[in-house]
Amino acid sequence: MSTKDEKAGGSPESRLLEVDDLHVEFRSREETAHVLNGVSYHVDAGETLAVLGESGSGKSVTAQTVMGILDTPPGHVTGGSIRYRGEEMLSATEQRRRELRGENTAMIFQDALSALNPVFTVGFQIAEQFRFRRGMSRKDAMAKAVEMLDMVQIPNAGQRVKEFPHQFSGGMRQRAMIAMSLALDPDLLIADEPTTALDVTVQAQIMDLLDELRRERDMGLVLITHDLGVVAEVADRIVVMYAGRIMEQADAHSLYSQPGHPYTEGLMESIPRLDMKGHELASIKGLPPNPSDTPPGCPFHPRCHRAEDECREKRPELHDLGAGRLSACHFAEELISRD
């Protein structure tokens, strides 16, 4: 539990990553979509933060903005701040941001097959970083690539390093992707749906690997997912996003035992559970709002079973519930004090 202690005493300066009130819009000729409307979270060294939400909730856009790989246009950052070890990223030069990419913050993607370049060998794509960021020779870089594949437990790494991504199985590809992202020893890793494209058994292996690597390297890990089940075991803290906003933030244990937002409740009810066998699987009715036309009041109210008039008129602020918990529901206090 050492990580938890560190976090408790973590001052803003010691924080690895701090996202503060981030606003992002996607602009097209016809309309402007408000994709992020004031997202804030932080990650400390050695900590796993899970970012949870349906597709379109803005969780990946936040990650891409943090990495500085958001496509602009159509994306535009219109406000907020992103600080890496206290250094402001949004005003940093592209040169500086590029220096940090891979070296300090790295990212892995959902679909490793399309995220790896199909025409280069896996080894080439890992070695590339050693060659062009560390100035190593081709041969040394390739030896390092073999080492990296070994580290992510790919059997027969010396041979497989010469193969192309399509020759790898799904799980092996994601391992290779992880090896690639960790090549330059970053201290923050953002994993965007790293297991969504994989079989259930392989999912667990990849999660274990990520967890183990995080511990060994005392690395901050941001785990983006839509699947509460995946993060249950590894996350320290969880941030729930909806329509480009944070709905709830809490440590993993409290969130699971007592969700502070109806949306989180809904997400939890849609996980199939062995002890609930025979019950109908609940799912949240309706669709997330269109980001260019968000309803007034609480963005979740059209789908919320608790919604009252207040929710339709007044947007609930993200407020402190004590013990490090935050929620953006008018009835959060009620929710967490139920038995």
Next chain:
Amino acid sequence: MTDSGEARQSVLEPSATTEESEAGTAPRKTEKQRGLWGEAWRDLRRRPLFIASAILIAILLVIAAFPGLFASADPNTQLLSKARQDPSGEAWFGYDHLGRDIYARVIHGARASIIVGVFSTLLAVLLGSLIGLVGGYFGGKTDSSLSRFAEIFLGLPFVLGAIVILSTFNAGIEGNPGTVRVMTQVVVTIGILAWPISMRIMRSAAITSKQQDYVKAAKALGASHGRIIFRHILPNSVAPVMVYATIALGQFIGLEATLSYLGLGLRAPVVSWGIMISDSQNYLFSAPHMLLFPAMFLVITVLAFVMLGDAVRDALDPKQS
């Protein structure tokens, strides 16, 4: 003759009207198709490229149908005393080497060029699509032998093949051939050489739509081959061929001009832009206006059809924009 259309594998949905009668059995599909074509039409109406090319083509069609409305002079009257005179108020585009009014000839030439373009496109596209449909739908031995057969014609260099075919046709002519005969020759020649391109486009589209669930369902319900092909496969495969046909129409007009320029395509008494350009080549230095005006009309016409095909393709395929 490069088949640019073939690079595009995306299968576009057919027009809603062809599916009207199917509405009962496949309501969802029809709705989707209507949406796609409606979307494409809305998109097209906003494209300046489409509007410009549609207006140009409309004007050209009117010229081809009623040349007399635009030019009162006779295109074949020779005023030798005025041979090779520069453009003037009397003859806007000047006179050619035989003293014929170039403006009148350019206007009257539109008809031959457009007729050859339309009919050779029809021939090539209908023949190619039919063979492509059959090959793509039945697959196996039928497909591979039809594909080999198409390759025989694809392997022939286009212009060279056309020259050989046309000179064979021409050798059988005694005396002065009629207009119909001359035009048919050119249309058939282009059709023979060009059909494999639409065949390949249609074939790959047919293979893709063959694998759709509703085709499998129709098969399972015991629909006949003919019904499946014309009811289900064809409507779903027709869009890429139509895009190709529009562009090809322009290119075939250019090809007719090329063949006429080589002295093998159209010939007097037919008036065509290709013949006029061919006539101009010996007077390039003394009377460049003989080349300029027919070439200008030719290029504008081909451009209009190529632009139209481009616009339709972009509208049907949102990925392109």
Next chain:
Amino acid sequence: MGRYILRRLLQLIPVFIGTTFIIYALVWAIPGNPFAGKCGSRGCPPTYIAEMTQQYNLDDPIYVSYFKYLGDLLTGNFGETYSGIEVSTLIQNAYPVTLKLALIALVIEGVIGISAGVLTALRGKGFLDSLVLASTLFLIAIPVFVTGFVLQYLLGVQLEWIDPSVSSDPGIGELILPGFVLGSLSMAYISRLSRTSMLENKSADYIRTATAKGLAPRRVVGIHMLRNSLIPVVTFLGTDLGALMGGAIVTEGIFNIPGIGGLVYDAILGQEGTTVTAVVALLVMVYLLMNLLVDVLYAALDPRIRYD
């Protein structure tokens, strides 16, 4: 791979036979006396006609004489013209010129087409993009002989930068303008193809990965994006060589280039069947082999493609 190539080569045989037979049949089916006008105004002596008819098996049914001809062709005997010149000599003289012209056209269309396509894809919407798009439209719309005439008139006659006709043994410098004319249509296609291909890859996931790895933009574009985007372009260039050689006939006519285009055109007008069939057979062979080469090349460029 070896088995694939072998199978493809076997598939080429019926196509090759089919194409050459069509040409052979058309050429010999040309009605009229093939000896007309060959021996002056008095006509050819009967002994000569008999000798020639025997030599070219003109009395046999067409498919018999075709296969006899094909046998000759495969043993390297291209036959003679009516006036007794070896067709192989004619081809040997003309072929290198056309090959040189086609290669120059290929280089010009490749360099200009790819640069234009890649630049516009990287720059995005704007003046350059519209300019290139408009230029490609024009190049596609203007028949080659018009491009040829206009450039010949402007550069050769008006500006006098070049000689309107090339010499009998043209060098590379003389062939640049004809090469540009010959390659102009494909140039437009290549520029569009590389633009589309670049745009497709620009938003590909692996490009985002490469950026996330902190690679310099130069490397992301120059290695990761270009390597993938150029696969379809390179294969197009491969198939185009055959098409350019077969399509050089008009360009060669305009600039008086002594290549196979002119050779075959004169042969058709003079009803020199042996020359026509030999040249077409050769062009078809080049076309088919280039297509096979491109498919093999495709597998080499894209590791996902496997033939077996």
